[in-house]
Amino acid sequence: MSGGAKRAELTALxxxxxxxxxAVYGYGVVGGRIGAARRSEARAAYDAHRARRDALTREVRDLGGEPVAANAAYALPFPVPDAPAAVRLAARLEERVAGVYADLVRAATGVRRASAAAALREAAVRAVRWSGESVAFPGLAERAGEGTGTAGATPSASAPVTP
Structure with a gap:
């Protein structure tokens, strides 16, 4: 892998x-507001995102990077006072995660690309389950208004971002 390709992969990771x-932070909010009927679904998503987060931390280190730290808090895209808002937040979280995994699929190769594609697929399926709606190209359509590439998806350490 060339130096430029490695840097692009590390940036996407x-x-x-x-x-x-x-997403882990956002699902903490979702879990506090979600109705009992969907609580186990929210817990499963929370656990999946924690596992992916931990795996990505190891992968960043494997490529010689220092893993980006979590912010202390994240600004939510809208108020989440009740279960319907929690469902909308869960769908939004999954759509945004799918977008960054689409970038990682583009930047990665081999096993890492396959893993990113699996994560993209899982996020897209969860987004559909939460929202009841699907898009033709998960991870891409949602980002049409956000610009392209990982630069639009990378949070700044100094500014909170919406999950």
């Missing part, structure tokens, strides 16, 4: 890690 940090 860091963006995915940052998105997983935000």
């Amino acid at each position: 860091q963006a995915a890690l940052a998105a997983e940090h935000a």
Whole structure:
């Protein structure tokens, strides 16, 4: 792998890690507001994002990087006072995670690309389960208004980002 390709992959891994940090935080909010009927689904998603976050931390280190740290808190994209808002937040979290995994699929090769594609697929399926709606190209359509590449998806350490 060339130096430029390795840097691009590391940048995409860091963006995915940052998105997983935000998703873990966001699912903490979801879990506090979600109705009993969907609580186990929210817990499963929370656990999946924690596992992905931990795996990405190891992968960043394997490539010689220092894993991006989680923010202390994240600004939510809208108020979450009740279960319907928690469901909307869960769908939004998954759509955003799918976007950064689409970037990682593009930047990675081999086993890491396959893992990123699996994470993209899982996030897209969870987004559909939460929202009841699907898109033709998960991880891409949601980002049309956000610009392209990982630069639009990488949170700044100094500014909170919405999960």
